[in-house]
Amino acid sequence: MAYLLKGVSILGAEPTDLYIADGVISAPVENAEVVDAAGLVALPGLVDVHTHLREPGREDAETVETGSRAAALGGYTAVCAMANTSPVADTAGVVEQVWRLGREAGLVDVQPIGAVTVGLAGKQMAELGAMASSAANVRIFSDDGFCVADPKLMRRALEYVKAFDGVIAQHAEEHRLTEGAQMHEGEVSTRLGLTGWPAVAEEAIIARDVLLAEHVGSRLHVCHVSTAGSVEVLRQAKARGVRVTAEVTPHHLLLTDELAAGYDPVFKVNPPLRTRSDVEALRKALLDGVIDVVATDHAPHAVQDKECEWAHARPGMLGLETALPIVLSIYGPQWELIADRMSRAPARIAGLTGHGGDLTVGSPANLTLVDPSARRVVDPSELASRSRNTPYAGMTLPGRIVATFLRGEATVLDGKAVK
Numbered sequence: 001m002a003y004l005l006k007g008v009s010i011l012g013a014e015p016t017d018l019y020i021a022d023g024v025i026s027a028p029v030e031n032a033e034v035v036d037a038a039g040l041v042a043l044p045g046l047v048d049v050h051t052h053l054r055e056p057g058r059e060d061a062e063t064v065e066t067g068s069r070a071a072a073l074g075g076y077t078a079v080c081a082m083a084n085t086s087p088v089a090d091t092a093g094v095v096e097q098v099w100r101l102g103r104e105a106g107l108v109d110v111q112p113i114g115a116v117t118v119g120l121a122g123k124q125m126a127e128l129g130a131m132a133s134s135a136a137n138v139r140i141f142s143d144d145g146f147c148v149a150d151p152k153l154m155r156r157a158l159e160y161v162k163a164f165d166g167v168i169a170q171h172a173e174e175h176r177l178t179e180g181a182q183m184h185e186g187e188v189s190t191r192l193g194l195t196g197w198p199a200v201a202e203e204a205i206i207a208r209d210v211l212l213a214e215h216v217g218s219r220l221h222v223c224h225v226s227t228a229g230s231v232e233v234l235r236q237a238k239a240r241g242v243r244v245t246a247e248v249t250p251h252h253l254l255l256t257d258e259l260a261a262g263y264d265p266v267f268k269v270n271p272p273l274r275t276r277s278d279v280e281a282l283r284k285a286l287l288d289g290v291i292d293v294v295a296t297d298h299a300p301h302a303v304q305d306k307e308c309e310w311a312h313a314r315p316g317m318l319g320l321e322t323a324l325p326i327v328l329s330i331y332g333p334q335w336e337l338i339a340d341r342m343s344r345a346p347a348r349i350a351g352l353t354g355h356g357g358d359l360t361v362g363s364p365a366n367l368t369l370v371d372p373s374a375r376r377v378v379d380p381s382e383l384a385s386r387s388r389n390t391p392y393a394g395m396t397l398p399g400r401i402v403a404t405f406l407r408g409e410a411t412v413l414d415g416k417a418v419k
C-alpha cells in the first residue's frame with residue numbers, strides 16, 4: 001500500500017506532501033491512498049528503550065501483542081522489551097521467543113533486552129554472548145527491577161559487552177539503603193510514616209557505575225533517573241567523556257511524591273516519585289541533553305497486584321499510550337527536541353538502525369502523525385494495554401496520535417489500531 005500524507009508538517013515545518021511506498025519515504029507515486037494530514041505533524045516513529053511486555057509469564061497483565069498495540073497507538077515503531085519476564089529473558093531461547101512474538105504481532109519492532117545475570121539473581125553472569133549472537137541480536141542487557149549490585153559482576157558485564165558494542169542498562173538502587181522502602185524518603189514519607197527510598201541510593205550506584213564504565217571504556221545506560229543529584233553525577237561524568245547515557249520517564253517528569261498521600265497504589269513506582277525540585281532538575285536535564293531520552297518504563301500490572309493495600313501493591317505504571325501527550329504537556333511543540341529524545345537518541349542507544357532516521361526520500365517509513373491541537377481525557381477503559389494502571393486517569397492531555405507507520409505499513413490509522 002502506498003500513502004500520500006497530504007499537507008503534513010514535518011517536525012513543525014511548512015505543510016508539504018509526503019509519499020510512502022515500498023516501505024520507504026518515496027518520490028511521488030500514483031494510486032496512493034490519501035491521508036488528509038492538514039494540521040498534523042510527522043515525527044520519526046518513537047522508540048522506547050524501556051518497556052515491560054510481561055510475556056512469557058504474566059500474560060494476564062500484558063502480552064507482546066497487546067503491549068505492541070499500545071505502543072503503536074502511542075506513536076511508537078520500536079520498543080525494547082525488558083528481561084524481567086517469567087522465565088527471565090536470560091538465554092538465547094527466551095529472547096528469541098520474545099523477538100518472534102513481536103514479529104508475529106507485527107505492530108512495532110520488539111527488540112528484546114537480555115538479563116545481565118541468571119534469573120536476575122545478581123550472582124552469575126547470564127550468557128550475554130549467546131543472546132547477542134541469537135536471532136534476537138540483543139545489544140542492551142539489564143536486570144531492571146533489580147540493581148546489578150556486585151561491582152565485580154558489573155565490571156565484568158561491562159567488559160564483556162564492549163566486544164560487540166553492547167550496553168549495560170542499570171537499575172540504580174543500592175538495596176541496602178532501600179530495604180522496606182515504600183516511597184521517596186523526605187518530608188512526605190515522614191508525615192505519612194512510610195519507610196523512605198532515599199535519593200542517595202540511586203546516586204551512589206550511578207556514581208560507582210560511571211567510574212566503572214570509565215575504567216572499562218564501555219557503554220553504560222542509566223534507567224529511569226529520578227533525582228536532581230543523579231543529574232549532577234551524570235553531568236560531571238559526561239563532561240569527562242564517560243560513555244554514559246540516561247533516560248527519564250514521563251511520570252518522573254510530571255508527578256511528585258505528594259501523590260502518595262492518598263495511598264492510591266497507582267502512584268507506587270520504582271524508583272519512586274520524587275519532589276518538585278527533582279522534577280524541575282529532570283526537566284532541565286532532558287532539555288540540555290544530560291538526560292538523553294524519554295523512556296516509558298511501561299509497567300503493566302494485573303488488577304489484583306495494583307488494587308490492594310499500598311504496601312502490597314507492585315510498583316509500576318503504564319506509559320506507552322500517554323508518553324507523547326505527557327511530554328507535549330510539559331515542553332509544548334518543541335518537535336526537534338521530541339524527535340531527538342523520543343526517537344533518534346533511543347534508536348541510537350538501542351542500535352536500531354531502521355528507526356530514528358530523517359523523514360527524507362529513501363529512508364524507512366517509520367513515522368507517526370500527531371494532531372497537536374487535539375486534547376483528550378485519559379480513560380483507562382479505552383487503553384489497548386491489558387492492564388489499567390495509568391496514573392493519568394481523568395487528566396486532559398494535548399496531542400492525539402492519528403497514525404503510525406511501520407516500514408510503510410499503517411499500524412494505526414484515524415487513531416485506531418489497524419489490527
Ligand code: DOR
Binds near residue numbers: 171270299314316
Ligand atoms: O516500577 C517499576 N516497575 N520499576 C521497576 O524497576 C520494575 C517495574 C516492573 O517490572 O513492574
Ligand code: ZN
Binds near residue numbers: 052082144
Ligand atoms: Zn522497568
